[in-house]
Amino acid sequence: MDETVAEFIKRTILKIPISEMMTVLKAWNFLPENQLQTINFRQRKESVIQHLLLLCEEKCASINDAALLDIVCTQVHRHKKIWDVFRMSKEPGDDVDLFDMNQFKSSFKKVLQRALKNVTVSFRETEENEVWIRVAWGTHYTKPQQYKPTYVVYYPQTPYVFTSSRLTRNITLLGQALTIASKHHEIVKMDLRSRYLDSLKAIAFQQYNQVFEIHNSTLPLQERRLALDSRIIHENRVEKERVQRITQESFGDYPQPQLEFAQYKLETKFKSDVNGGILAERKEPLRCLIKFSSPHLLDALKSLAPAGIADAPLSPLLTCIPKKKMNYFKIRDK
Amino acid sequence: MDSYDAPELTLRQSAFSRPEGICATPLQKRLESVRKQTSSVPTPPRRRIPQCPQVQEDVDPQKVAFLLHKQWTLYSLTPLYKFSYTNLKEYSRLLSAFIVAEKQKGLAVEVGEDLNIKVIFSILLGVKGTQRDPEAFLIQSHSSSPRLEYSGMSLDLLGSGDPSASAFQVAGTTDACHHAWLILSKSQFPSENREGKVLWTGWFCCVFGDNLLETVLEDFTCLPLFLANGSESNTAIIRTWFQKTFDCYFSPLAINAFNLSWMAAMWTACKMDHYVAATEFLWSVPCNPQSLNISYAIHPEDAKALWDSVHKTPGEVTQEEVDLFMDCLGSHFHRHFKIHLSATRLVCVSTSVASAHTDGKIKILCHKYLIGVLAYLTELAIFQIE
Numbered sequence: 001m002d003e004t005v006a007e008f009i010k011r012t013i014l015k016i017p018i019s020e021m022m023t024v025l026k027a028w029n030f031l032p033e034n035q036l037q038t039i040n041f042r043q044r045k046e047s048v049i050q051h052l053l054l055l056c057e058e059k060c061a062s063i064n065d066a067a068l069l070d071i072v073c074t075q076v077h078r079h080k081k082i083w084d085v086f087r088m089s090k091e092p093g094d095d096v097d098l099f100d101m102n103q104f105k106s107s108f109k110k111v112l113q114r115a116l117k118n119v120t121v122s123f124r125e126t127e128e129n130e131v132w133i134r135v136a137w138g139t140h141y142t143k144p145q146q147y148k149p150t151y152v153v154y155y156p157q158t159p160y161v162f163t164s165s166r167l168t169r170n171i172t173l174l175g176q177a178l179t180i181a182s183k184h185h186e187i188v189k190m191d192l193r194s195r196y197l198d199s200l201k202a203i204a205f206q207q208y209n210q211v212f213e214i215h216n217s218t219l220p221l222q223e224r225r226l227a228l229d230s231r232i233i234h235e236n237r238v239e240k241e242r243v244q245r246i247t248q249e250s251f252g253d254y255p256q257p258q259l260e261f262a263q264y265k266l267e268t269k270f271k272s273d274v275n276g277g278i279l280a281e282r283k284e285p286l287r288c289l290i291k292f293s294s295p296h297l298l299d300a301l302k303s304l305a306p307a308g309i310a311d312a313p314l315s316p317l318l319t320c321i322p323k324k325k326m327n328y329f330k331i332r333d334k
Numbered sequence: 335m336d337s338y339d340a341p342e343l344t345l346r347q348s349a350f351s352r353p354e355g356i357c358a359t360p361l362q363k364r365l366e367s368v369r370k371q372t373s374s375v376p377t378p379p380r381r382r383i384p385q386c387p388q389v390q391e392d393v394d395p396q397k398v399a400f401l402l403h404k405q406w407t408l409y410s411l412t413p414l415y416k417f418s419y420t421n422l423k424e425y426s427r428l429l430s431a432f433i434v435a436e437k438q439k440g441l442a443v444e445v446g447e448d449l450n451i452k453v454i455f456s457i458l459l460g461v462k463g464t465q466r467d468p469e470a471f472l473i474q475s476h477s478s479s480p481r482l483e484y485s486g487m488s489l490d491l492l493g494s495g496d497p498s499a500s501a502f503q504v505a506g507t508t509d510a511c512h513h514a515w516l517i518l519s520k521s522q523f524p525s526e527n528r529e530g531k532v533l534w535t536g537w538f539c540c541v542f543g544d545n546l547l548e549t550v551l552e553d554f555t556c557l558p559l560f561l562a563n564g565s566e567s568n569t570a571i572i573r574t575w576f577q578k579t580f581d582c583y584f585s586p587l588a589i590n591a592f593n594l595s596w597m598a599a600m601w602t603a604c605k606m607d608h609y610v611a612a613t614e615f616l617w618s619v620p621c622n623p624q625s626l627n628i629s630y631a632i633h634p635e636d637a638k639a640l641w642d643s644v645h646k647t648p649g650e651v652t653q654e655e656v657d658l659f660m661d662c663l664g665s666h667f668h669r670h671f672k673i674h675l676s677a678t679r680l681v682c683v684s685t686s687v688a689s690a691h692t693d694g695k696i697k698i699l700c701h702k703y704l705i706g707v708l709a710y711l712t713e714l715a716i717f718q719i720e
Contacts, residue, residue: 264670266670268666268670270640270662270666271669272665272666272669278643278644278662279639279640279643279662282639282643284636286632286633286636286640286666287633288630288631288632288633288636288666289612289629289631289632290628290629290630290631290667290670290671291628291629291631292626292627292628292629293626293627293629294624294625294626294627295624295625296624297624297626299623299624300619300621300624300625300626301626303621303624304619304621304626307620307621307622308677309619309620309621309674309677309678310671310672310673310674311673311674313672314671314672314673315672315673317670317671318671331670
């Protein structure tokens with residue numbers, strides 16, 4: 001086993017907490033079950049790693065095996081990376097081809113290797129009908145840099161691709177490889193970005209609102225009314241219920257997909273009815289950059305109107321985030 | 335200079351005639367005036383002259399440079415009893431010994447490492463508002479060279495054999511402040527000539543503190559503003575020493591949203607040749623269960639244009655103008671997002687001049703307006719003391 005491979009495996013295993021190690025190693029499926037049973041996970045981490053390295057040495061682990069281990073680790077800790085979303089599109093006249101996984105893989109690899117000669121490309125398919133691709137980039141003259149790879153998650157039969165956004169130089173090449181291999185025509189970056197890959201999936205495939213439709217309709221209106229504070233008197237109750245109803249309509253009853261931020265780049269003129277005359281003569285817009293950040297952004301936005309901090313209905317700029325599949329916006333005056 | 339000082343003095347005195355920080359309702363104002371037995375006409379809105387860069391002759395930009403671009407934690411300080419500017423060396427010695435003693439109180443591991451903390455007091459020239467203000471002074475705490483081979487004991491205790499790995503030494507690197515008392519201690523190693531890393535810096539100053547100076551007695555030195563950069567434990571130790579030696583009292587200076595909005599308005603009003611940063615506000619929204627933060631950054635030229643359109647009285651900044659400025663920002667935001675910023679809490683304000691956080695943290699970015707920023711902070715500190 002190569003020194004670099006040993007070092008790479010060591011560093012990858014080092015990042016895994018001991019509690020998860022067994023699951024990761026089983027998923028990796030490189031070392032057989034009986035050998036894994038012999039490892040004592042209660043000792044110090046360095047000893048566990050030494051033992052594992054010995055086992056890998058015996059089985060002559062290659063760089064591809066190490067890369068697969070890296071993919072498994074990333075799959076377990078996918079929220080540690082920030083994911084970008086791309087959408088591919090076909091030409092209007094194109095046929096809908098049957099997707100052939102092997103053809104896709106070989107075509108993808110070929111494109112990258114032809115361009116850069118030194119790349120490590122690894123694939124891993126999962127049960128959720130997704131294929132994880134790991135690319136370690138090198139050039140014609142340098143070996144691939146294994147510690148700064150790019151991860152791509154592709155769903156065959158859909159035009160969506162998710163990449164971990166460390167890309168700088170090779171993004172066009174990656175886009176080319178994906179479009180050619182999947183027989184699409186072009187690829188476009190969407191203004192959607194988050195750590196939570198599952199939420200991005202839900203937004204991209206518009207699946208977030210399909211949860212438990214039946215459950216909601218059985219809840220009668222009276223019960224929902226009781227959810228309001230009993231101290232609220234009648235006059236305010238009507239208004240509160242109106243706000244609740246409008247919030248339900250814009251956000252729905254289902255759990256919201258999880259995003260951490262939304263960013264708006266505003267270039268709109270300043271207009272104010274109350275403070276008339278301020279900046280009236282100024283033709284240029286106010287250039288603002290507004291960023292909303294929260295551990296669970298859409299939940300927080302949903303709670304603003306009922307709390308009285310925002311008007312109901314909430315601004316369409318905020319409620320359209322899952323529908324438009326964007327969380328980066330550029331707003332200009334019409 | 336005197337003609338500049340005088341109107342400002344009277345204005346400030348009237349400013350302190352009613353409690354700061356209260357956006358008084360008409361009822362409250364009337365109650366106040368009744369209590370003071372003045373007429374029932376509401377008191378005029380606070381006026382404040384924006385900082386001008388003219389009191390800067392003594393300040394050498396280079397010396398001031400290390401005060402900038404660092405985050406300082408603010409404290410207000412009651413007057414120091416029997417503090418003398420001539421005993422700086424003595425104070426250096428005493429404070430070094432005190433720090434060393436405090437550090438040795440705890441674990442045995444620290445023995446042998448911290449014996450060479452140097453504390454140096456020095457005067458910062460020029461960081462003051464008027465001639466009446468006392469000189470500011472700077473305290474810096476340096477570590478000695480990390481090579482502590484002379485003390486075999488320390489190597490054994492640490493076990494890893496690396497005496498330089500001490501939490502104390504990785505504390506912040508700050509330079510001496512000009513205007514604060516700079517405390518530096520000298521190493522006892524005969525071979526060591528280098529000073530070692532700066533671990534902690536703090537400075538005391540008073541800028542335009544005339545209100546307080548008038549009420550203070552002979553033996554007291556009035557330096558109400560204390561800024562510290564470095565680890566919290568060091569700050570606590572140095573505070574304890576000062577409290578014991580000079581019978582004073584530190585309290586953390588928090589900046590409420592009202593003052594943050596004043597700062598934003600005043601700093602936006604400053605004329606700058608070039609802007610290094612956007613004017614940025616950070617609001618924290620109290621929603622349940624998730625927290626939400628809104629960051630609202632405006633291009634500095636647009637912010638200045640908005641301010642110029644709001645600003646009517648030359649040479650002064652009034653309460654109404656500040657309110658109108660913040661209101662305009664809020665309504666522009668509301669037009670797009672339908673969220674009322676007035677229902678949220680302003681937490682942080684950042685401009686090309688300086689940036690301030692509600693927890694009492696400040697970072698000054700522009701040396702031209704250093705005195706102006708300090709003047710406002712001194713006023714807040716004095717208000718807190720009273």
